[in-house]
Amino acid sequence: MQEFSGRTAVITGGASGIGLGLAEHCAQLGMNVVLGDIQKDALDQAVETVERRQADVIGVVTDTMMKSSVQNLLAEATAAFGNVHLVFNNAGVAAGNSAGKAVWEAPDDDWQWVMGVNFYGVLYGVQTFIPHMLAHGEESYVVNTASLAAVMPMGGSYGVSKHGVLALTEGIQSDLEQRDANVRAGVLCPGFVDTQIFAAERNRPGADQPHIDSDDPQFEIAKAMLANGKSPEEIAAYVFDAMAAEQFYMLPHPAWDEFVRSRTEQILARQGVATMDMMAMLERSAKGEQF
Numbered sequence: 145m146q147e148f149s150g151r152t153a154v155i156t157g158g159a160s161g162i163g164l165g166l167a168e169h170c171a172q173l174g175m176n177v178v179l180g181d182i183q184k185d186a187l188d189q190a191v192e193t194v195e196r197r198q199a200d201v202i203g204v205v206t207d208t209m210m211k212s213s214v215q216n217l218l219a220e221a222t223a224a225f226g227n228v229h230l231v232f233n234n235a236g237v238a239a240g241n242s243a244g245k246a247v248w249e250a251p252d253d254d255w256q257w258v259m260g261v262n263f264y265g266v267l268y269g270v271q272t273f274i275p276h277m278l279a280h281g282e283e284s285y286v287v288n289t290a291s292l293a294a295v296m297p298m299g300g301s302y303g304v305s306k307h308g309v310l311a312l313t314e315g316i317q318s319d320l321e322q323r324d325a326n327v328r329a330g331v332l333c334p335g336f337v338d339t340q341i342f343a344a345e346r347n348r349p350g351a352d353q354p355h356i357d358s359d360d361p362q363f364e365i366a367k368a369m370l371a372n373g374k375s376p377e378e379i380a381a382y383v384f385d386a387m388a389a390e391q392f393y394m395l396p397h398p399a400w401d402e403f404v405r406s407r408t409e410q411i412l413a414r415q416g417v418a419t420m421d422m423m424a425m426l427e428r429s430a431k432g433e434q435f
């Protein structure tokens with residue numbers, strides 16, 4: 145996809161981080177922008193931020209865990225701007241409660257919440273927007289945000305949800321090609337990006353208080369690595385270049401390639417699981433290497 149001006153983009157999780165970076169990039173390219181997000185105050189601010197770029201923008205309070213809410217996002221987008229051409233199924237969360245816990249120790253409600261937003265939220269976006277794109281027939285693109293966690297051995301709710309997004313998106317692209325559709329799919333697998341995801345608990349359903357255990361060393365490691373990560377603007381620029389090149393696998397952090405390669409080699413060698421040494425990565429990160 146090369147032509148963006150005058151077309152319409154919908155971005156879930158558009159009020160913060162990577163989603164807001166994508167929204168600002170869409171605005172810069174002259175697109176109409178629809179932001180869907182669960183956090184109303186951040187959404188209102190994000191609409192103002194994008195408006196400052198002279199874009200036509202609306203914000204729609206959306207909970208991607210609920211299919212009806214995603215369907216409402218499409219209805220609001222088409223009512224405001226007509227056909228939708230670009231969808232970023234991007235909203236995502238990580239459970240602070242599960243940090244440092246073994247797979248079998250993580251609470252059920254962490255699994256339900258993380259799978260609900262990260263996997264089902266993307267699935268609902270696909271089920272809602274792709275039929276709309278196929279029906280209008282104009283060139284369109286769907287980009288699902290997974291993570292490098294999708295190609296690493298990460299068995300917690302976050303890793304499992306992201307492996308699911310990768311598999312889902314591979315299936316979508318194959319189905320679109322078989323139908324010779326004027327729609328493409330891509331999967332975004334970033335390493336660390338400087339966003340608010342370390343405080344994702346702020347949007348956990350029904351939580352009066354965020355369950356963030358800021359004394360947990362893993363929380364501090366994650367926060368430090370995010371702060372040293374790429375900026376949302378860099379990710380957005382990378383994604384638009386990748387769409388122009390019709391690249392399916394979007395991996396903006398080449399420093400991780402060695403981990404991806406070593407996992408693939410372990411599988412093909414029928415060996416044990418290649419575990420990640422987070423502390424070694426943190427040390428490398430402290431020396432200025434970007435993960």
Ligand SMILES: NC(=O)c1ccc[n+]([C@@H]2O[C@H](COP(=O)([O-])OP(=O)(O)OC[C@H]3O[C@@H](n4cnc5c(N)ncnc54)[C@H](O)[C@@H]3O)[C@@H](O)[C@H]2O)c1
Binds near residue numbers: 261335373
């Ligand atoms: N930051 C990173 O290092 C990183 C790395 C790899 C992948 N990702 C992925 O990038 C995506 C964006 O995350 P981010 O890092 O920008 O975090 P962020 O917390 O800054 O932004 C996430 C946005 O999603 C919204 N959101 C949360 N639950 C929602 C729901 N149920 N419905 C609608 N919106 C909801 C939040 O309100 C927030 O505005 C996520 O899918 C995340 O897993 C992030």
